[in-house]
Amino acid sequence: MRRTQVRVALLAMSALVGSVLVATTPAGADTADATVTAGSERSHLEDADDVRLVHVRMTGADMLDKVVAAGFDLEHGLRRVPTGIEGEAVVTAEQVAELEALGVEIIGDDEAFAWSDEADGGLRASGARTAQAVQPASHEATVRVVRADWFTTKGQGFLYVEARTTEGQQSNPVVTMQLENDSGKDTPFGFARTMSRFVDSGQYMFHRNLFKLDTRPSQIRVTSSTGGVTTGFVSDWLEDAPPPLTSNPGYKWDFVDGYRTPQQLYSRAEEIAREYPDIAEIVYLPNKTNGYQRKAQATIGGTGQSAVVVSSAAWGHEGGNDITVEFVERPGANLPLSIEVQGKAIRVLLAKDAAGALASTAAQVAAALESQSQGLVDRAHPYRTNAGTGIVAPTTGPVALTDFLDQKRAGAPEGEVPRGPATIPVLRIGKHRDGRNPGVLIQAQDHAREWVPATTSLEAAERLVHNYKSDWDTKKIVDNTDVFFILSNNPDGANYSFYNFASQRRNLTNHCPDENADPGRRNSWGVDLNRNYRVGSGHDGYAGGSTNCVSDTYQGPAKLSEPESKNIIWLVENYRNIKFMMSVHSNGGQLFWQPGAYIADGRITTPRPPLGDEAFYWQSASRILSQVKAHRQTVVTPENVGGSSDVLYSSAGNVREDLYHTYGIYAFGWEVGGSVYNPATGNWQGGSFQPPWVGTPDLVSGHSETMEYANGIMEMFRVAADWGKDKKKPTSQLVPGGGTYSGPVDVRFETSEPATIYYTTDGSRPTLESPRYEATEFREPGQVFHVTETTTFRWFSVDAAGNVEKGYDPTNDGKRDNYRSATITVTGR
């Protein structure tokens, strides 16, 4: 029965908003070239010894992209502030000047943005008054509350609000928003504050505020300078008493007592598999890493036109470190350039001209070394961008080549590091490891210097195996999930971080051309593994991945160029029951999902998850973060939760985008550590990549972070177990429901649990190809339909586990039409 004669007059309000935004040219349109080409002379981290940490402020994502593309180490700990993005940079003194030349502001610790307790929200209220004065009196403005969240931490209450105006993109004048709150049910609004306008890549996002409050408000009121006004109820962010991970007093935890090198992590994983063979095993990933190994090198003759950079053919530990190179001046005149090789000793006999003067240029010596060193030298070239036109001087004796890996940094742990490619073991824990249970992939330490994610993941693994026999709640997890732990996904880089250069982020692979291949660049090589994936890739124009081989977000020469990222794809393709993934990073106090990348021009994100997935992500995040909070009151604030490109920045080619969009895996990204409220100072305190293990247990401590975030990982297992057992069909309704209305009516859908609705209004049977019920805008609830004429909605809902409302089969037209239906009858005008 098709009632095509029904003329539908629907107005999805979000569509209106969308057109307002799209019609405005983005100011950030020049950021598409954020992935600048390699080549210009840059002085990235030359040596671990002379770097320091500075606080920086950038005007926005476009500046951040340029700075990162220029090779600066700015990842993690970044946060958005009303005037742009603040963060920390690990830099040399010389680089401070380079940063400033790029427009970056170097700020003191005490100049960092802090949400103000002042009534004007920290911004000048005079700006708001000016804007109000020019407001067109007859203008129809719309304001919506996106979120209004209340939480407490360490005895202090906070209110966090996001609100949107449909005129947020307008720039002259900028629309300002005032936020008021009451002091509990039936109390008046007051305490007006100016909200911060949040703009990213030229696009208005929303207005927001976070501030301390001693009394929980019941409602807020938001007023725009163009006359829009709305109120909203305040929700609780995180549960203060979530269902405990266990009620068993004998529950065992606190297994990890210090940072762990990859060797220690892997041998413990193998030990666990041997000790608990009924519930654990090792899956070895097929692609070996490129190895904790380097070619032996030397830069001979300074850094000018006479300098020659020499790299061995063999890896340092396989003979390269035994090679010496000597530039020799012989007596006489009219002598040709030649090379003598004795064993591992290379002697370059420099040419002389007719007058007896030295006559070999650096370019000539390099060419001779490459072709005549009997295979000892793989690569020889002038220094950086030099043409090598200078005459080479003799050395005072043989110069030894070195891979620099024997040069241990101060404080490096005891022990030898195995050289060469590594095989990464996956610790698989589950009673039924046959694909019947939902798989959860915990991937730690994609970024080498992030040491806490590895200990956090190991702690969670230990809790599973030690409590399986004695704790009912743990047994439920192990019996009903199939967990895959990659305790360190970047062992080469992690070893470099432990033993050589603590700030190493990427893997160790040197993809640099000659101009960046000298050993002075050795701390700047490697691929950012979390930029090396295929969806939303920098290779396809998404922002936040660099083409510069010495940038800390270098995306690699091609998608999946690195063995470590190939392995992740292999794993999820071979274990198709993996439905959940957590990529564990540090440090920032954030929990992310999709979208995580956008094309800067127009801020075009990867596709947003449907409303059901988005709601499921939020519900899971709340469960996970409530367990984190239960340990020592650490609150990951709602401003730091959501699509990573919405709340932080675009990270092209990250693993989460690939796993979610290619395989339908719920893929979270976690920034553990950092952002702990310090009641003594009244401020939020940031963390670090390698906080002292014991440190200050209530604030900065690797041990405390490990324990609290391991709680969150345990809860993620429970989320997966519940998902696997979820056979309950969702229900949904149209609000207000079908019936007769005397005029136009606003309707929306509600669901009993996170679920996506597919609907029609043209009389046809709803299918998975029908329009999807969407959010009004991102981070908001479902859209509102303004129904002006009699309309019949037909729909069904699907929950996050795939259960369809009433068991309706949307794929087969021959089956029962047991979808939902409601008619809104509109009479008169």
Ligand SMILES: [Zn+2]
């Ligand atoms: Zn990271």
